[in-house]
Amino acid sequence: MAVSDIALQDAPLADVTDPVVNDFSIRVATVNGSGSQTANLVLLRSIFRMGIPVSGKNLFPSNIAGLPTWFTIRASKDGYIARKPGIDLLVSMNAETAREDVLSLDSDAVVVYDAPLNLDGLRDDLVFYPVPFDKLVAEICRDAKLRRLVRNMIYDGVLANLLQIDMQQMDAALEKQLGRKPKAVALNRGALEIGYRYAAEHLEKRDRLVLAPMKKTKGLILVEGNAAAALGAMMAGVTVVTWYPITPSSSLCETLIDYLQKYRLDPETGKATFAVVQAEDEIAALGMALGAGWAGARSMTSTSGPGVSLMGEFSGLGYYAEVPAVIFDVQRVGPSTGLPTRTAQGDVLTTAFLSHGDTRHLMLFPASVEECYTMAIEAFDLAERFQTPVFVMSDLDLGMNTWMSKAFNYPKKPLDRGKVLDQETLDRIGRFGRYRDVDGDGIPYRSIPGADMPAFFCRGSGHNEWAQYSERPDDYQANVDRLARKFETARNWMPEPVVEINRKASIGIIAYGTTHWAIVESRDQLLAEADLQTSYYRVCAYPFRDALVSFIERYDRVYVVEQNRDAQMLSLMKLDVRPELANRLRSVLHYSGDPIDARTVTDSILIQEGYRVEKAGAQTTRLPHSAGVGGE
């Protein structure tokens, strides 16, 4: 019997009084390496398939097996997909964290737990549902080794029953997740089924959480940011990929390799239209990408903060020698051991000026998986147009978590290969000077090895406009001034910010990257809870567009919200705007390693706006005191 039949046969659940429909968070606490990822993604996808907006965030340790992992799924009828601090339903499978997980829940939360953990004595203000997972799994799976892997699927079945998840959708999600592996599908189906049955027969519904079908995910896809970026890179026609493994960026190149092998083999010869090399370190990875860019390839590497640090010197060389390359920086928390699997927006300042001398780099800030895709494509065009390294600043939250998105569009623009010297240009400009500003935009023409145009000697800072070695002060200065002009030209080529001006707004909010999702929700909270109207400017790239200045000019107070300790984006803005405008910028910062949530933003803005927030993180009445904040 297929699982989907069960739901049809069983009597509908007793009506839940005062239900909470499609608006809660589920947290699954497991041990990593226990196969829980499949169960979690099936759960996520079945909610998605029911048409309910959903997001999934994996909080995992830097470890292969045996340490605690938490997967959080948020269903939100209003479409909010940022992290939500409170958990409404906990699935507790890990003895090690069970106690603390339960103690940290808000009142009325629901706990589905592995029966031997005996959690129900811990608190009397929660709803507990014990499930004997070991006993159930033994009934459906003889092989002890496999039991460990399907055991988790049982909680999906339990939740399907408790939350009224459409079993047809769960079955479809299972097939999607496991692909064409009939044995695995059958075994996992058995687990779903027994979980569902157990709940139907033994658990009496005592909580208010319910999922009901909606129509809000039609046509949408579910994808991780790294996969989206990989797809963008492939559609951008990347030909040389060089990388060194590091969490959270590895899956970007790994997914890209899969895509390339499927879609980029020459149909006639079966040979590769791409080269992928796993380099010996990030220094070599960028060195290779630059060598390839210099020789005319569309090249890229992907990394995270520690790799970016190592790429310093080569980034500077790329800037001064004017060599294209695309670098994906999937940002994570700080150096060395500790929190490599937690998210941050901590590389903004270092990357902007990476390397020594007067260096400035182009950066893109995708906020969504869709932008991971579109900005990846754009990054390759910009790198070749401006003949310089371009950094795509993603983060762990975006890169490794699963997000809903509109389906991606086929690129409209042809590849922009930038100013590559050809015979026609050579005839027009007369003599080729690699670093001559022929067109007045700071962007010179470049010739490419092996392409039968005049050659040049590529080197760092010491060259004149003919690419001859020079240590003359005037040559150096003229060159860096031209590089600055080129950077100014880039300003108007970078992706535009997304600006929402609200005529009634008294304050402005600026954010970028994944912080965006907390802002969407926080603006609604500010309005609902304090009647505070806001305007919003989402930065999509560095250098900033001029619109940034006019946005700040509109408001006395502008809150720059970001996920680092030192207000890095705000600092960068201060360099670009007049001092009196810089004084209007305030910070809202979040840097715990968890993705930022709306509550943090709302409370921080309210406090800075002079409201009294009685207990941060809880919904309390706020008493506006007289307008404004002193001490500008």
Place this chain on the structure above:
Amino acid sequence: MATVTPSNPRRNVNRIGLDTKQYRGTKTTLCAGCGHNAISERIIGACYEMGIDPGRVIKLSGIGCSSKSPAYFLGSAHGFNAVHGRMPSVGTGALLANSKLIAIGVSGDGDTGAIGIGQFVHLMRRNLPIVYIIEDNGCYGLTKGQFSPTADLGSTLKTGVVNDLPPIDTCALAVELGATFVARSFSGDKKQLMAILKAALSHRGTAMVDVLSPCVTFNDHEGSTKSYSHVKEHDDPLEEVSFVPFFEDIAVDYEPGTTQAVPMHDGSTLYLTKLDEQYDALDKIQALRVLNETRRRGEFATGVIYVEPDRDDFLAMLNLVDEPLAQLPQSRVRPQRAALNEIMESLR
């Protein structure tokens, strides 16, 4: 038997119609008498005689006096002066982009043996098709004469400071790591160096050539084991090296017992006339033994130390399309709409 100069009906032009001037670069800015200048001359000579098209050559280097020298040869070729010690990665990337290019890399003993040892090691492992020349003077010329990792035990600086660390033997390392053409020569031995360079240029795979190249300004004094006179006295050639390029129709008489004829990838032949009784340049173990023994005697084994003419190089392993990746049009690198649709469907 001597190396053979190609003949051409027009005097002073090579087989592709270029004269030596077209293989020169800008005027050297290195010290007069620097070994590196002599090596540049040999590179010019070898490329000229091999009839190499400078338009297909890329010159690569790191940082150092040695690394400056690519500006002084093949002026019409593209060049890339990378960062200190990291030329191998730039060369690798360039060859990935365009596998038709001929890569000539010039490094120093500091550039390779110290800061660049990591990239050197992986370059050798990959057997990337590149001629990789180390201009080895046992010191850092450009930063004014400090010891480099190839300085011999007991060698002294001008100031009298004695080196008490063992040297890195770049040739032994290259053989060990998988380079398929490993040679050592001396900037003062025109004939041997020229033959080795020509053979290196016709090899497909990594050709690692360590050239002892005295720094006349900082490391040419009594007490230095890399001074011109010390190297000249302790040069211990393994064989007489001669080379017949594929385009020369020359029959060479040789005695199989004393001369080894090594067929090169491009159809040329490398002749190694043994001076050392039994030396076999195809034997890896023997190569390592000889390098160790000569070093223990305080001598430098020169000549072609190891060659493996027919192993697949790195690019061959990547199964690339025939055209340079850099020159593929959009139609071949951007998948069709149907591909994107298929992927989108799989994500629903």
